[in-house]
Amino acid sequence: MIPGEGLSRRGFVLGSAGLAAGAAHQAVTRPTVGSKPGPWFTANEGAQFPEAPQFRFLQAAEGRYKTADRPWDGMDIKYIVIHDTEATYSDTLNYFHGSSNNIGAATHYVIRSFDGHVTQMVATKDIALHTGNFWYNMHSIGIEHEGYLAHGHRWYTEAQYQSSAKLVRYLADRFNVPLDREHIIGHEEIPAEEATGTIKQHYDPGPFWDWGYYFKLLGAPLYNPCPNRDSDGPEVVAVMPRFADNFHTLTDCNNSCIDLPSQASNVVYLHTSPSDSSSLLSDPALHTAGLPGTSQTWDWSARAVVGQRFVVADRRDGWTAIWFGGHKGWFADPDRKIGLCAAGEVITPRDGRDSIPVWGTAYPEKSAFPAHIVPDDLVPLQYRIQAGQRYVANAIRPSDDYQGSAAHPERRVHVTGDRKLVEISFNHRRAFVDVDDVHYLT
Numbered sequence: 001m002i003p004g005e006g007l008s009r010r011g012f013v014l015g016s017a018g019l020a021a022g023a024a025h026q027a028v029t030r031p032t033v034g035s036k037p038g039p040w041f042t043a044n045e046g047a048q049f050p051e052a053p054q055f056r057f058l059q060a061a062e063g064r065y066k067t068a069d070r071p072w073d074g075m076d077i078k079y080i081v082i083h084d085t086e087a088t089y090s091d092t093l094n095y096f097h098g099s100s101n102n103i104g105a106a107t108h109y110v111i112r113s114f115d116g117h118v119t120q121m122v123a124t125k126d127i128a129l130h131t132g133n134f135w136y137n138m139h140s141i142g143i144e145h146e147g148y149l150a151h152g153h154r155w156y157t158e159a160q161y162q163s164s165a166k167l168v169r170y171l172a173d174r175f176n177v178p179l180d181r182e183h184i185i186g187h188e189e190i191p192a193e194e195a196t197g198t199i200k201q202h203y204d205p206g207p208f209w210d211w212g213y214y215f216k217l218l219g220a221p222l223y224n225p226c227p228n229r230d231s232d233g234p235e236v237v238a239v240m241p242r243f244a245d246n247f248h249t250l251t252d253c254n255n256s257c258i259d260l261p262s263q264a265s266n267v268v269y270l271h272t273s274p275s276d277s278s279s280l281l282s283d284p285a286l287h288t289a290g291l292p293g294t295s296q297t298w299d300w301s302a303r304a305v306v307g308q309r310f311v312v313a314d315r316r317d318g319w320t321a322i323w324f325g326g327h328k329g330w331f332a333d334p335d336r337k338i339g340l341c342a343a344g345e346v347i348t349p350r351d352g353r354d355s356i357p358v359w360g361t362a363y364p365e366k367s368a369f370p371a372h373i374v375p376d377d378l379v380p381l382q383y384r385i386q387a388g389q390r391y392v393a394n395a396i397r398p399s400d401d402y403q404g405s406a407a408h409p410e411r412r413v414h415v416t417g418d419r420k421l422v423e424i425s426f427n428h429r430r431a432f433v434d435v436d437d438v439h440y441l442t
Contacts, residue, residue: 060096060121064106065128074414077175079140080168083187084204089146096121105129107142113155116163131190132201135361138402150297152208153263165217179220181307182394191360191429194379198285203300207265211306212243222307226341234346234390234441235312237339239268239304251296266306270329274319281329284382300428308425309344311390323389325427344392347438355384356437364399364417372405391424
């Protein structure tokens with residue numbers, strides 16, 4: 001997503017390509033454009049790709065990426081991050097390619113909407129500045145998809161899905177990235193580095209990206225069902241609404257508030273109690289004074305995304321509650337077909353701790369850095385996990401960073417530390433907790 005282009009926290013600024021507000025309920029029908037694509041390859045990396053559409057390389061401007069040598073320099077690629085542009089394909093290329101006083105953002109790839117044409121803008125060995133979180137940048141490849149998230153069904157075309165899936169399959173095989181929802185993730189799932197950045201984090205590709213169809217194209221399951229579960233242990237569920245039956249309407253409040261066309265959605269909205277009339281969950285980064293969440297385009301406070309896993313906190317009268325961002329979040333689940341039993345390890349605060357901090361990165365302790373290298377700050381997010389709350393642990397992450405000295409910031413060094421963190425599915429986004437602050441229940 002291009003910062004400041006087409007999207008503000010209050011809503012969208014769309015051109016004539018955007019759908020008119022008040023349009024009819026939009027079915028899940030994707031336009032198919034063009035003929036069968038031919039072979040492609042990226043000459044700069046010498047890698048032969050599977051069958052895919054046209055491809056070219058256009059170098060992003062300096063300052064939009066950091067030179068590295070992944071994975072040979074120790075920074076392994078753990079994630080592939082799915083974005084949308086909130087701008088046209090040509091404007092996105094111009095923005096990433098153009099100079100911006102040596103600062104700015106870019107992704108590794110950009111995929112055009114109508115035909116799936118791919119432009120690579122950053123070599124995969126280098127670190128593209130694409131997530132708003134440098135630790136995740138260090139360990140990921142970013143793919144932009146031309147489109148506007150509020151009007152996903154118009155922009156996320158069959159050609160684009162097909163092209164993107166072929167690219168992801170190639171990259172996952174090349175860099176040993178598992179094809180699952182813990183490693184193929186949306187930009188919207190990535191936390192800020194610190195509390196002040198949370199409100200600025202983007203929320204693409206948004207509710208109307210069809211993760212279920214995408215994983216079908218990847219040839220991988222969207223989630224792993226639970227084994228025979230011990231009834232006394234914590235219960236893990238994957239949020240699994242059926243996309244074609246799960247319609248939502250976003251509200252755009254850019255100038256005056258209008259309801260956008262209702263579209264098939266990948267999210268479940270979470271309430272404060274088991275009732276449709278109860279308020280949506282709030283988030284302290286987005287809503288002051290405890291105001292409730294909303295269905296506005298920018299408001300991810302109460303959205304759980306398909307494939308995300310959470311721990312069941314309660315059940316009542318056809319509703320399921322999960323631990324979500326420090327609270328119980330309720331969603332209607334009368335037949336238990338939305339929250340499906342899933343595999344997963346569970347963490348909770350260690351005995352004797354009333355609450356524990358939540359982090360947005362896995363940076364090392366300051367003592368791990370050589371004297372001439374400037375460490376990134378270790379600043380917790382605005383959340384805390386209270387005793388008794390439970391969250392799904394995705395993985396234990398060793399801490400690392402890639403920083404330079406004050407005199408030569410361009411001469412970066414990969415630094416590893418003793419600090420270890422557990423990446424968890426926390427709310428709409430990921431988060432980290434210190435391994436010493438928690439114990440595992442499964």
